[in-house]
Amino acid sequence: MSNDQEQKGERIAKALARAGVGSRRDVERMITEGRVWLDGKKLETPAVLVESLQGITVDGEAIGDVAETKLWRMHKRRGTLTTHKDPEGRRTVFDQLPNHVGRVIAVGRLDMNTEGLLLLTNDGELARYLELPANAVLRRYRVRVHGRVDETALKKLEDGLTIDGTHYGSIDAKLEKVQGTNAWLTVAIREGKNREVRRVMEHLGLVVNRLIRTHYGPFSLGTLNDGAVALVPEKQLYEVLADFFKDGTRSVAAPEKKRDPSKWAKGQGTPRR
Structure with missing residues (x-):
């Protein structure tokens, strides 16, 4: 991160995306809808720099601590929507997620009648990286x-x-x-x-x-049962997306942490010799 970024912070949309609130575009839309407040004042523009998540609320709720970046594979059922809320009350992919998954966003979308692999993450910046046309995933x-x-x-x-x-x-x-x-x-x-x-x-x-x-990309549907969800092992995640983790997770919302491969569970892959 440059000295300029360290002094001035970063755009609030990027910080909230890293916190899993949504993609940068989602956050910008939330701001225009008057749903994001900073230090008791409703934000009128996404062109705001922040140095932490302190004082930010979305829909009246404070943003909690940012978790480590995680990614899940889901076998999306045909007939479900890739959206958090549907005004017509139709089933969505988020309706029956296990509680331990927490707040996540979808990487891209599959239309209602498309099935198969859907990636979910708690990190909006990772979703953006995987979706960007320039990355040609x-x-x-x-x-x-x-x-x-x-x-x-x-x-x-x-x-x-x-x-x-x-x-x-x-x-x-x-x-x-x-x-x-x-x-x-x-x-x-x-x-x-x-x-x-x-x-x-x-x-x-x-x-x-x-x-x-x-x-x-490098992730496959494999043998996931219809509607099932599986966490991508940390070892696999950090190995196959090494380019993203070089700088993609740097954010005032979540200070960069060094990985310790020795702590990865043996079941997450065979250690290199």
């Missing part, structure tokens, strides 16, 4: 489609395409198997734009009737 899907699959058209997706003014970058799509009038594809994308896989398949004349995310 690979997402893999298994897709069941109805219609005739043209493998030549699938191959052309590697060059990217534009649909109704929206450009999609290179997409790796391969035919896995055909079952009657349906077919299974494997699809890999790096941008994660809204409903990207569905829109691209529709553009090819295919109807998606099942969409399962199997991987998000």
Whole structure:
């Protein structure tokens, strides 16, 4: 952290994101909605620098101590929403989380009828890192489609395409198997734009009737049961996201801490010799 940052603090949105309140964008929206207060005064702008979380309240509640960065894998059920509250009362992925998980935010979103791997974290900065298009984190899907699959058209997706003014970058799509009038594809994308896989398949004349995310970056769905949640072991988290932990967690909200690999449980991986 530069001397300038140490003297002036950091933007409140970054500090609250690190505290797990939400992404920076979420926090900025909360400020415009009048939900964030500092030292008894409602904030009018996110352009505020803070040196700690002291005196900050969100929805009338003080922000507690910041926990160590954690990440969970969840097998999202089809028919659930990736949102904390739904005005129509529909089921969300947060409704049945175990109490010990605490306050978390989703890394990106899966639409209501998409299932499979959803990452959850207590660190908004980690969510931002994994979502940023510039980081090009690979997402893999298994897709069941109805219609005739043209493998030549699938191959052309590697060059990217534009649909109704929206450009999609290179997409790796391969035919896995055909079952009657349906077919299974494997699809890999790096941008994660809204409903990207569905829109691209529709553009090819295919109807998606099942969409399962199997991987998000280095993390996989594996054998997680439908609706289950599993904590990513600390050893794995800090090894596969080493670039993020070099500077991504530095914040006035949570002073940087050195890791001690000797304390990692044996069950979290085989120690290197």
